[in-house]
Amino acid sequence: MDKRRKITQFLITLLYNPHLTNLFSGKLHTGKTKGVCVPGLNCYSCPAAAGSCPLGSLQQTLGNLKKGLNTYVIGSVLLFAAVFGRFVCGWLCPFGLIQELIYKIPVPKCMKRLKYLGWLKYVTLAVLVILLPIVTYIQKGMGYPAFCKFICPQGTIGGLFLIRASETLRAQAGLMFTFKIVILVGIIICSAFIFRPFCRFICPLGAIYGLFNKIALVRIKLDKDACTDCGTCKKVCPMRLDPVRESNHPDCIRCGKCIADCPVKALSFAGTDELRKTGNTKKAASK
Amino acid sequence: MKTGKAALIARIAVILLAITLISVGAYKGKTGDTRNKGSMICLECIGLG
Ligand code: SF4
Ligand code: SF4
Ligand code: SF4
Numbered sequence: 001m002d003k004r005r006k007i008t009q010f011l012i013t014l015l016y017n018p019h020l021t022n023l024f025s026g027k028l029h030t031g032k033t034k035g036v037c038v039p040g041l042n043c044y045s046c047p048a049a050a051g052s053c054p055l056g057s058l059q060q061t062l063g064n065l066k067k068g069l070n071t072y073v074i075g076s077v078l079l080f081a082a083v084f085g086r087f088v089c090g091w092l093c094p095f096g097l098i099q100e101l102i103y104k105i106p107v108p109k110c111m112k113r114l115k116y117l118g119w120l121k122y123v124t125l126a127v128l129v130i131l132l133p134i135v136t137y138i139q140k141g142m143g144y145p146a147f148c149k150f151i152c153p154q155g156t157i158g159g160l161f162l163i164r165a166s167e168t169l170r171a172q173a174g175l176m177f178t179f180k181i182v183i184l185v186g187i188i189i190c191s192a193f194i195f196r197p198f199c200r201f202i203c204p205l206g207a208i209y210g211l212f213n214k215i216a217l218v219r220i221k222l223d224k225d226a227c228t229d230c231g232t233c234k235k236v237c238p239m240r241l242d243p244v245r246e247s248n249h250p251d252c253i254r255c256g257k258c259i260a261d262c263p264v265k266a267l268s269f270a271g272t273d274e275l276r277k278t279g280n281t282k283k284a285a286s287k
Numbered sequence: 288m289k290t291g292k293a294a295l296i297a298r299i300a301v302i303l304l305a306i307t308l309i310s311v312g313a314y315k316g317k318t319g320d321t322r323n324k325g326s327m328i329c330l331e332c333i334g335l336g
Contacts, residue, residue: 028326035322044325045332052325056332060324070320072312078305082298149331159333169328172335180334215297 001260005090009097015050016040016094022047026165037073039080040093041205046158047165054080055129055205056148056155063133063143077208085216086209089199090253095154096199102191110194113240117201118251124151125204147204149176153184195238200251210250218254219270220247227266233258243267 016038019029028047038051045056054077061070080088089096103109128147137143148155159177163169190197199206213219222244233243236258239251243258247267259267312318330336 028328030322030326032322034325035318037321043329043332045329049325052321056329057321057324061320067320068315070312070317071308071315072317073321075305075308075310075312078301078308082301082305144336145329145331148329149336152332155329155332156334159335162328162333163335169333169335172330174335176336177334212301215294215301217298219294 001256005255006097008091009094009100012040012092013094013097016042017046017048018050019048023161024165026162037076039084039088041095041152041154041203042093043152043155043158045155045162047161049158053154055152056145059129059133059143059145059147062130063137063145065134065137065143066141081209081212082215083217084209085213085218085254086206086250086252087216087218087254088209089203089206090255095203096196096253099187099191099196099198102188103195105192107192111240114194114201120201121203121207124202125207129204150179151183151202153180153187153198156180156184195240196253199253200239206253207250213250213252214248217270220252220254220259221268221270222247223266223268226264227262228264230263232261232263233267236261 022029026047028045029050031050033050034044034052036051037054037057039054041055042049042051042053043056044052054073057070057073058077061067061073084092124147128150132146133143135143136146159180163173163177187198187202194200209216220243227244229244234241237243238255238257239253241249241252243252246252247258254269256269259269
């Protein structure tokens with residue numbers, strides 16, 4: 001399962017960012033695909049990006065309400081949330097992959113859940129993604145995307161390529177750029193010690209998807225009769241959850257580790273166990 | 288079972304709402320807006336704004 005997930009994460013990163021030569025020229029892709037929001041956090045200001053970032057697009061529309069709300073962007077985010085929930089985080093987001101790769105560095109790991117820090121991402125969502133763009137729009141007639149401006153490390157990574165390629169942009173880099181670099185470096189360092197700190201404590205997109213985890217099409221299902229409550233799943237869960245009691249918790253990124261490691265196969269992705277049972281019955285009948 | 292049904296109903300409702308919003312947005316040319324925004328360098332994103 002983990003190998004399949006890693007391959008998917010790499011392929012998705014490439015699918016979101018196919019214009020690799022732009023990384024050197026510093027040009028942005030401007031084709032039709034930029035009209036499409038991708039499910040994961042992937043900056044539209046990254047020269048390699050083919051599509052648009054749902055979180056950036058959401059802040060852009062909230063900060064420019066005189067043009068009318070961009071229902072297309074809101075609908076896209078809702079659709080991803082209702083179908084995938086945080087499966088997007090586990091399988092379809094480049095920044096999730098980056099943090100997981102950094103976590104492979106052999107240093108002591110923090111195994112604590114740090115539950116209360118998890119609330120921070122809802123504050124980020126409410127204040128930086130929703131409130132500040134609207135408030136600054138009301139005050140100045142043009143709001144700014146506050147999460148992009150003050151926090152987003154994915155935007156900073158894209159910016160590094162642009163700034164490297166353009167002298168004009170380099171000349172503009174000041175205190176704010178330094179601040180964003182500090183945030184990026186902080187997240188990178190923390191990622192070596194803590195599994196996906198940005199996803200667990202900061203990311204507003206993960207917060208939105210997490211709210212839909214309970215109703216999303218892709219869910220984790222527990223077969224209570226099969227489960228022996230041995231605690232293996234809890235031990236292996238990288239998000240430090242207890243899948244038996246909170247299989248559809250907002251922080252579950254659907255990585256599938258608990259499913260793969262359960263010795264009695266009591267956990268499954270919703271829908272797939274029914275398919276397997278039907279297959280087994282058919283096989284048994286044909287014998 | 289009951290929670291499963293409630294989840295199914297909620298999911299269908301959200302998906303229908305999402306499809307409606309996407310269709311209305313696309314009809315009003317909002318994909319073009321999204322494309323325009325995504326095709327310009329966002330100075331805030333890259334730490335220059
Ligand atoms: S800075 Fe971050 S949130 Fe903003 S558009 Fe880029 S990736 Fe999306
Ligand atoms: S929480 Fe955010 S950055 Fe992390 S995987 Fe999900 S969308 Fe990507
Ligand atoms: S509960 Fe299972 S699928 Fe969810 S994050 Fe933990 S190990 Fe991964």
